[in-house]
Amino acid sequence: xxxxxxxxxxxxxxxxxxxxxxxxxxxxxxxxxxxxxxxxxxxxxxxxxxxxxxxxxxxxxxxxxxxxxxxxxxxxxxxxxxxxxxxxxxxxxxxxxxxxxxxxxxxxxxxxxxxxxxxxxxxxxxxxxxxxxxxxxxxxxxxxxxxxxxxxxxxxxxxxxxxxxxxxxxxxxxxxxxxxxxxxxxxxxxxxxxxxxxxxxxxxxxxxxxxxxxxxxxxxxxxxxxxxxxxxxxxxxxxxxxxxxxxxxxxxxxxxxxxxxxxxxxxxxxxxxxxxxxxxxxxxxxxxxxxxxxxxxxxxxxxxxxxxxxxxxxxxxxxxxxxxxxxxxxxxxxxxxxxxxxxxxxxxxxxxxxxxxxxxxxxxxxxxxxxxxxxxxxxxxxxxxxxxxxxxxxxxxxxxxxxxxxxxxxxxxxxxxxxxxxxxxxxxxxxxxxxxxxxxxxxxxxxxxxxxxxxxxxxxxxxxxxxxxxx
Numbered sequence: 001x002x003x004x005x006x007x008x009x010x011x012x013x014x015x016x017x018x019x020x021x022x023x024x025x026x027x028x029x030x031x032x033x034x035x036x037x038x039x040x041x042x043x044x045x046x047x048x049x050x051x052x053x054x055x056x057x058x059x060x061x062x063x064x065x066x067x068x069x070x071x072x073x074x075x076x077x078x079x080x081x082x083x084x085x086x087x088x089x090x091x092x093x094x095x096x097x098x099x100x101x102x103x104x105x106x107x108x109x110x111x112x113x114x115x116x117x118x119x120x121x122x123x124x125x126x127x128x129x130x131x132x133x134x135x136x137x138x139x140x141x142x143x144x145x146x147x148x149x150x151x152x153x154x155x156x157x158x159x160x161x162x163x164x165x166x167x168x169x170x171x172x173x174x175x176x177x178x179x180x181x182x183x184x185x186x187x188x189x190x191x192x193x194x195x196x197x198x199x200x201x202x203x204x205x206x207x208x209x210x211x212x213x214x215x216x217x218x219x220x221x222x223x224x225x226x227x228x229x230x231x232x233x234x235x236x237x238x239x240x241x242x243x244x245x246x247x248x249x250x251x252x253x254x255x256x257x258x259x260x261x262x263x264x265x266x267x268x269x270x271x272x273x274x275x276x277x278x279x280x281x282x283x284x285x286x287x288x289x290x291x292x293x294x295x296x297x298x299x300x301x302x303x304x305x306x307x308x309x310x311x312x313x314x315x316x317x318x319x320x321x322x323x324x325x326x327x328x329x330x331x332x333x334x335x336x337x338x339x340x341x342x343x344x345x346x347x348x349x350x351x352x353x354x355x356x357x358x359x360x361x362x363x364x365x366x367x368x369x370x371x372x373x374x375x376x377x378x379x380x381x382x383x384x385x386x387x388x389x390x391x392x393x394x395x396x397x398x399x400x401x402x403x404x405x406x407x408x409x410x411x412x413x414x415x416x417x418x419x420x421x422x423x424x425x426x427x428x429x430x431x432x433x434x435x436x437x438x439x440x441x442x443x444x445x446x447x448x449x450x451x452x453x454x455x456x457x458x459x460x461x462x463x464x465x466x467x468x469x470x471x
Contacts, residue, residue: 005095005111005395006033007190008079009171009201010211011178013230016075018197023054023072026079029200029207030060035255036111036203037083040094043069044107045077046176051105055080055094075198076178076227078171080109083397093135096171101145104175108144110137111188111203112167113395115455120163140168148174157181157224158237165453167246167394169219171201178227184237185244185452186221187394187443189260192232199227204258218261244443244452248396250435251385252293252356263436266296271434272384272426273300273354280424281305282380285349288312290356290367291339297384298354305352312346312353312371315339339367347375353420357385361405364418372419381420386428387411390449393458 008029010022023045030041041063042055052072056063060081080095096109114120117136120143125131129142143163147156153174167187172179180201182190192201193208193215200208205215219225222238245261246253256266276297287307289298292315302309316338351371358364358381368379387406401407405414415423428447432439445451450461 005083005109006030006036006081006203006207007109007111007169007171007201008033008203008207009077009109009173009178009180009227010079010195010198011076011227012195012198013075014197018075021070021072022075022077023069024066025195025200025211026077027060027064027069028210029202030079030081032207032210032255033081033203034060036253037081040082040091041080042082042094042096042109043072043077043079044096044098044109044173045072045074046105046107046173047074048176051098051107051173053096053098053107055091055096057091057094074176076173076176078107078109078173078178080171093133093137095135095137096173097133097135097138097141099138099141099145101149103148105173106141106145106148107173108137108141109171110140111169111190111395112183113393114139114164114166114168115393115453116165136166140164140170144172153177153179153226154224154235154237161222161237169203180219180225180227182219182221182223184222184240185242185443186261187244187246189245189249189254189258190219191259192216192219192225198230199232201225201227204254204260206255206258209257215259242452243441245437245441246394246396246443247431247435247447248357248385251431253396256296261437268435269293269296269384270300270303271436272431273297273302274304275300275430275434276354276382276384276424276426277301277304279427279430280382280422282352282382282422282424283350284352284378284380286310286312286345287352287354288345288371289354291315292317293356294354294384297356301352301354301382307352310345312342312351312374312376313339313367314342336370339370341370341374343374346371349376350378350380351376352380352382354382354384356383357388358383358405358414358418359388360403361414361417364420368419378421379419380422381415381418381424383423383425386425386431386447387414388446390446390458392446393451393455394443394445394453396446 044053114136169188169190170181195213226233287302289295450459
């Protein structure tokens with residue numbers, strides 16, 4: 001699985017000039033969210049008259065430099081880091097998107113994925129709207145502009161939401177007014193907090209921490225928040241009976257130090273490891289994580305099982321973007337460039353290897369083979385999520401159903417394919433209890449094949465269906 005996207009919004013109200021420009025604050029916040037997307041990055045700031053944008057392909061420090069950021073004048077701005085789940089990997093799809101209309105400008109940064117984005121785009125094109133990219137984010141921007149020609153921002157956003165099917169957490173600027181919006185089922189995280197001179201909106205609370213701010217709360221599903229004139233206005237546009245928070249935010253995507261929908265991710269992953277040890281105990285000499293996302297769960301497993309925690313793998317954290325090595329023979333080198341074994345810790349031991357998930361199984365096989373080659377006598381794989389049996393349509397770049405190993409192999413078949421002595425997946429009930437949110441308020445579509453929104457050709461989760469109940 002690949003990361004999703006990260007959005008940021010900053011508005012400063014008080015002293016002028018501000019000791020730290022808004023553009024620079026957005027840069028720091030995006031740096032804290034770099035784990036959510038390494039493909040492109042962008043910042044848009046409004047100077048009171050018009051928006052100004054810097055964006056490009058690559059990591060945050062590769063796209064921006066301090067002089068350019070300081071030159072972006074303005075008290076309000078939004079930012080984005082991207083990993084494409086819809087739309088090609090090219091500069092035209094970098095966000096934020098800006099759409100001009102007769103009353104001003106709309107800038108928009110989006111984390112999520114629309115199920116009906118293609119149909120909406122066709123409708124807009126038939127009405128004469130011109131698109132410069134192929135991301136569904138631009139579709140949302142055009143829909144908002146269309147509604148703003150007739151309604152105030154609150155009613156315009158309400159009418160846009162009525163047309164959208166899918167996941168979206170949005171940071172929006174309408175000229176120099178900042179808005180934050182979360183879809184009515186709350187698939188993707190979004191929160192806001194205070195900084196010394198204003199407010200910040202972000203996909204994860206760690207971005208607020210980085211700015212030395214204070215987390216206030218999550219943006220509620222179906223809520224629109226407007227920051228203007230030094231005040232925070234909340235509009236609960238839609239109120240659904242259930243939510244559908246993505247479970248993989250807790251398993252894999254979010255940073256462990258983030259608080260998402262009231263849950264500290266670190267504690268959730270520690271509980272995942274503890275529950276995994278109870279569900280799938282094994283005799284071992286050491287518990288070792290697959291870094292980085294397996295680390296906290298491995299700590300929990302070691303604590304519960306009373307087996308020593310010891311690192312057998314070391315990750316190279318300085319690779320940056322995906323690199324290309326010629327020829328099939330270089331694949332092993334590629335794996336070792338990303339991760340290497342600590343042979344003296346492993347040799348002669350029965351290793352309990354903790355990972356967050358298995359998607360295709362090829363990476364798991366290579367890692368387990370590396371551990372065996374380093375001298376492990378046994379390798380027992382323990383996975384901090386249930387088997388992934390269905391694709392995600394709501395913002396995770398996951399494999400197709402044909403590529404998902406658990407979709408067409410039994411647990412014993414996966415165990416043999418990855419070359420493990422034993423394999424244990426966390427149960428769905430175990431995952432739900434570890435997260436601490438009722439199952440009715442979680443999206444487990446990729447684990448069950450039943451989704452909380454209507455997706456053509458897929459099953460609809462019987463416990464809920466999005467009805468867009470206006471609040």
